[in-house]
Amino acid sequence: MQTQSIHILRHAMAILVVLSVSLLLWQHYGMTKVLRLDASTPNAYQPVDDRSQGGLSHAEVSRQNNAMVLQCDIRKSAYQWPYCQIRITLAPMPNGINLAGYDYVIFDLSRSGPGPEKVRVYLNNFETQSSVNDSTSLKVNELLLDIKNTQSAIPLNLFRVASWWVEYKNIPLIDTDMRINNVPVIEISTPGFAPEGKHSITIRSIEFYGKWISQTRLLFVIVASWLAFGSGWLGFELFAYRQRLQQEKKQRDDLETINRVLEIQAEVLSTKAQLDPLTGALNRDGLRELLQKEWPHTLPADAQLSILFADLDHFKQINDRYGHAIGDEVLKQFASLVKSKIRKTDGFVRWGGEEFLIACPHMPAELAIGLAEKIRSSICEAQWPESIAVTCSCGVASLVAGEDFDGLIERADKALYQAKRGGRNRVEVG
Numbered sequence: 001m002q003t004q005s006i007h008i009l010r011h012a013m014a015i016l017v018v019l020s021v022s023l024l025l026w027q028h029y030g031m032t033k034v035l036r037l038d039a040s041t042p043n044a045y046q047p048v049d050d051r052s053q054g055g056l057s058h059a060e061v062s063r064q065n066n067a068m069v070l071q072c073d074i075r076k077s078a079y080q081w082p083y084c085q086i087r088i089t090l091a092p093m094p095n096g097i098n099l100a101g102y103d104y105v106i107f108d109l110s111r112s113g114p115g116p117e118k119v120r121v122y123l124n125n126f127e128t129q130s131s132v133n134d135s136t137s138l139k140v141n142e143l144l145l146d147i148k149n150t151q152s153a154i155p156l157n158l159f160r161v162a163s164w165w166v167e168y169k170n171i172p173l174i175d176t177d178m179r180i181n182n183v184p185v186i187e188i189s190t191p192g193f194a195p196e197g198k199h200s201i202t203i204r205s206i207e208f209y210g211k212w213i214s215q216t217r218l219l220f221v222i223v224a225s226w227l228a229f230g231s232g233w234l235g236f237e238l239f240a241y242r243q244r245l246q247q248e249k250k251q252r253d254d255l256e257t258i259n260r261v262l263e264i265q266a267e268v269l270s271t272k273a274q275l276d277p278l279t280g281a282l283n284r285d286g287l288r289e290l291l292q293k294e295w296p297h298t299l300p301a302d303a304q305l306s307i308l309f310a311d312l313d314h315f316k317q318i319n320d321r322y323g324h325a326i327g328d329e330v331l332k333q334f335a336s337l338v339k340s341k342i343r344k345t346d347g348f349v350r351w352g353g354e355e356f357l358i359a360c361p362h363m364p365a366e367l368a369i370g371l372a373e374k375i376r377s378s379i380c381e382a383q384w385p386e387s388i389a390v391t392c393s394c395g396v397a398s399l400v401a402g403e404d405f406d407g408l409i410e411r412a413d414k415a416l417y418q419a420k421r422g423g424r425n426r427v428e429v430g
């Protein structure tokens with residue numbers, strides 16, 4: 001990983017840590033949502049009493065000093081559980097309010113009258129088995145609230161499905177879990193054993209408190225973000241790594257190609273440096289290299305080496321008569337003819353203007369003389385530009401024991417001289 005990437009990674013991680021901690025702190029100390037019900041909110045407040053069950057109790061609801069007050073006259077009757085209650089409608093059924101998103105509730109209420117200092121609170125949940133036309137079909141989640149607990153936070157998970165409702169409605173066990181995800185109605189009722197007499201319940205406010213996002217959900221979001229960030233970063237690094245590898249490979253390939261080209265160029269240049277550009281014959285440097293290849297150190301005393309000098313006859317006249325360009329053509333054709341007669345291992349060298357040397361390693365004198373004759377006759381018989389009658393003279397010498405290379409050259413040169421003196425177009429042995 002490159003330093004710059006590590007730098008960016010550190011920054012990104014620091015930002016994520018700060019963001020995660022800030023979100024958790026914000027969730028803990030803030031992000032609060034409140035649902036408040038009081039006399040000023042547009043909810044319907046209805047009195048309910050036991051007369052519908054055959055009782056004689058009487059309930060009335062009125063607004064007093066910004067509070068809703070339930071006035072209740074509990075009377076003994078044939079109905080076993082006389083009661084009064086105030087019904088607060090949160091939403092028209094089958095809709096309700098999702099109170100599951102809240103954590104606790106604070107009641108600001110008071111009561112007066114005989115009997116225990118308690119009220120019953122019902123959060124009625126509309127569920128699949130509930131019916132719009134039957135208010136008793138809503139699941140009753142019940143809490144017996146001690147009046148001294150008003151104004152304190154009461155966790156919503158303290159509510160329990162009322163056992164009397166389960167029994168009364170014969171609800172299967174599987175459906176008796178507490179749910180407050182769709183509450184259209186809240187009811188606040190006199191306690192279970194309310195004695196006969198005048199009762200009143202004053203409700204100033206009911207406040208539900210919750211968080212916009214629960215801690216569990218926030219943690220899930222944070223962990224998911226970290227995972228996404230980690231995978232994203234890994235993916236990015238992998239991609240960058242592959243890019244770098246590809247780039248490095250390309251650079252390596254380019255360098256190898258350049259190296260190959262340079263090697264070839266060097267080879268070509270070195271070969272060119274040893275060649276005569278007009279005839280393609282070796283120059284004297286080329287001859288030295290050829291002999292060194294054959295005998296790397298010094299020429300051994302018993303080395304077998306023959307040298308031929310071949311020189312075009314009266315070449316000056318050709319130049320003078322036909323021009324330099326034709327002279328060049330003759331030189332090229334001469335070189336090409338000689339090359340076709342010698343072995344690959346022989347060295348064909350342009351020694352001077354129209355004088356050529358053929359070095360034949362491991363060739364005895366007889367064969368060298370034969371080769372010189374072959375060259376001479378082929379030159380003599382060949383077709384030349386402008387039908388010029390071209391001939392050449394040859395001097396041949398083979399290395400004798402104890403002789404050095406210069407001595408050999410000298411003998412071959414002398415033989416060539418003799419051939420010229422002897423009338424040209426002939427081979428002489430030195």
Ligand SMILES: Nc1nc2c(ncn2[C@@H]2O[C@H](COP(=O)(O)OP(=O)(O)OP(=O)(O)O)[C@@H](O)[C@H]2O)c(=O)[nH]1
Nearest residue numbers: 311312313314315316317319324325327328353354
């Ligand atoms: N066209 C051409 N002529 C060249 C080149 N190199 C040398 N010559 C000519 O070759 C001629 C050699 O002349 P000489 O040394 O007098 O030899 P010659 O005329 O061949 O006579 P002999 O060797 O005695 O038969 C000169 O006129 C040079 O100018 C070349 O590359 N191209």
